[in-house]
Amino acid sequence: MGDWVAASGKNLTHIFATHGHGDHWFTAGLMAERFGATVVASEGTIKEMHRNAAIRPQFWDKLFPGQIPDAPVTAVTVPGDRLTLEGHELHIVEVGHSDTDGTSVLHVPDLGLVVAGDVIYNGVHQYLAESADGGRDAWRKAVTVVEDLRPRHIVTGHKNKELDDDAARAIAETRAYLDAADELLARHDDPLGFFHAMLERFPERLNPGALWGGAVALYKEKAPAPGRSVGRR
Structure with missing residues (x-):
């Protein structure tokens, strides 16, 4: 680099x-x-x-x-979360939780561009390991903050290089992935079942290792504490 x-x-x-x-x-x-x-x-x-x-x-x-x-x-x-590059302003925008806490993006208004890091993914499995306890809802709010900046182009932290940088598509696909995760977590009782269901839903996405790591972490969160039983009603 x-x-x-x-x-x-x-x-x-x-x-x-x-x-x-x-x-x-x-x-x-x-x-x-x-x-x-x-x-x-x-x-x-x-x-x-x-x-x-x-x-x-x-x-x-x-x-x-x-x-x-x-x-x-x-x-x-940096003061005011603002940088200047060749006479153009770049804005650091804090968005809260995405695939981790304390996330921000860089908005370049004159280019219609957002450097989104991991708020938006582009053709790659999203890292869900830190998305329990409302994390996916918080991530959706971060996506909305990016969308409200009205970007035309998105630079993502994880991307399939064969895809373009169209903002509308990447934003919609990131939301769809989070929605699918909610749906399939409710349907499956173990990480392997969830993992395979997500692979079936998103067969073209790269880096299934990130998905597996997230699955293991999420089902660990769902598991009852040692010595406790789960009742059914």
Whole structure:
């Protein structure tokens, strides 16, 4: 990525983190150091970045053993959540919970563009592991915030590269996935049944591993506490 930026001839000044999941910012410091850039994020995102740094040994390093460099949290907020790029304003918009807490997006009004991170997915299975206890409803509200910005184009955090960046389509498909998750969670009693039902509903989406991780986490939340029985009425 660094070589791609250098080859573009552009002057990299800022790196924006949409949310705290480590796969979206762990190497931002290396890029910032190479180009003299500043990592920026919302206050809520920075809080989540610190949380992900703390759980790194138990989670991220197990997913990517030996692949993640030292990654201290260096992100800072910007006054008024506004950046200026070549005379154009870029707005950091906090949207709350998406596939994790403390999410924000970057709105570029003059381009009709939203850099949406994981609020909107594009042809990839959505990460549902943190969507219990009202999380999917909160995610829908975040989607609505993005939709109300009236973007024409969406840059998503996870995308099938064969698809375009049409905002209306990506927003509608993200909502449909959340609705299907609610429907199929109610129908199935175990994570495997839910997993296969979602694969059948969305056969073209990439990264089923994210779906499986979410299924396991959601059914763990649904399971009764040890020593307790579940009655039927």
